[in-house]
Amino acid sequence: MTDNASDQNIDVLQGWIERQTLKSAPTPNYDPIENLVPLGIIGHKILQDDTIAGGKLNETLRALISNPNVTRNELTEQIFSGNAGYALQILWPLISLFSGQMPRRVASSTATSYVGWLDRIRRVVLRDLQEKDAKAVTSVIEAVSNSYTEVASTTTHASSEAMQKVEGASGRVDTDQPGIYVFTTPTYLAYPPLGWDIEDLSRQDFRYLKTGSTTVDVTGRVQSEIGRQTGLPEPYLILANFQGPDSSFDYAEAEQRIHRLLAAARHGPEKDGTRRSTARGAGTEWFITRLPFIIAVADAVGLHLVTSDDLKMSVNEMFEDCELPDWVIP
Numbered sequence: 001m002t003d004n005a006s007d008q009n010i011d012v013l014q015g016w017i018e019r020q021t022l023k024s025a026p027t028p029n030y031d032p033i034e035n036l037v038p039l040g041i042i043g044h045k046i047l048q049d050d051t052i053a054g055g056k057l058n059e060t061l062r063a064l065i066s067n068p069n070v071t072r073n074e075l076t077e078q079i080f081s082g083n084a085g086y087a088l089q090i091l092w093p094l095i096s097l098f099s100g101q102m103p104r105r106v107a108s109s110t111a112t113s114y115v116g117w118l119d120r121i122r123r124v125v126l127r128d129l130q131e132k133d134a135k136a137v138t139s140v141i142e143a144v145s146n147s148y149t150e151v152a153s154t155t156t157h158a159s160s161e162a163m164q165k166v167e168g169a170s171g172r173v174d175t176d177q178p179g180i181y182v183f184t185t186p187t188y189l190a191y192p193p194l195g196w197d198i199e200d201l202s203r204q205d206f207r208y209l210k211t212g213s214t215t216v217d218v219t220g221r222v223q224s225e226i227g228r229q230t231g232l233p234e235p236y237l238i239l240a241n242f243q244g245p246d247s248s249f250d251y252a253e254a255e256q257r258i259h260r261l262l263a264a265a266r267h268g269p270e271k272d273g274t275r276r277s278t279a280r281g282a283g284t285e286w287f288i289t290r291l292p293f294i295i296a297v298a299d300a301v302g303l304h305l306v307t308s309d310d311l312k313m314s315v316n317e318m319f320e321d322c323e324l325p326d327w328v329i330p
Helices: 003-018 031-049 052-066 072-080 086-098 108-125 131-153 158-171 186-190 251-264 290-298 309-321
Strands: 024-026 101-103 178-184 207-216 222-224 235-245 287-288
Touching: 003 031, 003 052, 003 086, 024 052, 031 052, 031 086, 031 108, 031 131, 052 072, 052 086, 052 108, 072 086, 086 101, 086 108, 086 131, 101 131, 108 131, 158 186, 158 235, 158 290, 158 309, 178 251, 178 290, 186 207, 186 235, 207 251, 207 290, 235 290, 235 309, 251 287, 287 290
Parallel strands: none
Antiparallel strands: 024 101, 178 207, 178 235, 207 222, 207 287
C-alpha cells in the first residue's frame, strides 16, 4: 500500500469519527501522520486478511474506504448483523491506529479487549515482513496498545474504576433469584449509539439496554433469559433488578409487556425506532432507551425495584461519571 493509500485511510477514519457522537480523545504519545509508512503496511495487510474476527476487520476497513459516509446503522447491519457492540470492538482499534483517537471513557475490561484486538492485528501484519518494516509496524501498534494498557491498569482513571466496581457488584447479584434484570455493557453505557443526534436534547441520554428474566418452572428448575445470544466481547453490567409481589408472579409475561411498551414508545434499536424482529435471530431484547423509563414501565406492570445497596451505590457512581445524572437510583 502506498503512502497515498495510507493517507486515504487516515482521512477516511478521521472524517468518519468526527461525524459520530462518540466522545474521543487523542491517543497519548501517538500521531498517525508521523507513521504513514508503517500504517500503509498495516492497512495493506488488513485488506488482504480474512482471519481477524472472521474477516470483519477487513470488511469494515473496506466498507469505510469505499463509502466514507456510511452510516452507523448501515455499517452495523451490513457487517455485524446488527450487533453494535461488536462493531465498536472492531472500529476502535482501527480508529486509534489510523486517526489517533481513542475513547475518552473506557472500562478496564474493554480496554483489555482492545489490546487483544491490536495484538491480533500485529500478529497478522508481521507475517513475512522484513526486519525494518516489522520494527516500524511493531512500534506503531505498541504505541496504541500501550495507551489502552495504561487505561486498563490504572486505578486513577475514574470511569474505569467506577465500571470495575459495577462489574464486581454485578458479579455478586444472584441471577438465579426469580426477577427481571436490566443489563448493558461498559461501551454501551459510556457512549450514545453511533450516529445518534446529540442535538436532540430529549434523547441525548438514551443508551442500549437489555432486559432479561429468570423464573422457576413447575419442577423448581430456574429458567433464565439472561445472557442468551449475547455475542458481545465484553462483560454485562447489571444496572437494576426487579421482583414481583409474590412467588406466583409471571415474570415471562411481565417481560413481554415491558418489551411491548418499549416497542410502542419506539425505543427499539432499528433505524425507525421499532423493535428488532425475531426473524433476525438475536438482539430482540435490546432497546435504545433510558433506565428511568424502564423503572417506570416496570412499576406499571407490577414490579418493584429490589436493587441492593451494594449495586445501587456502584451504578450511581458510574451514572454520574458517564454524565447520566438523571439515571441515579434514589
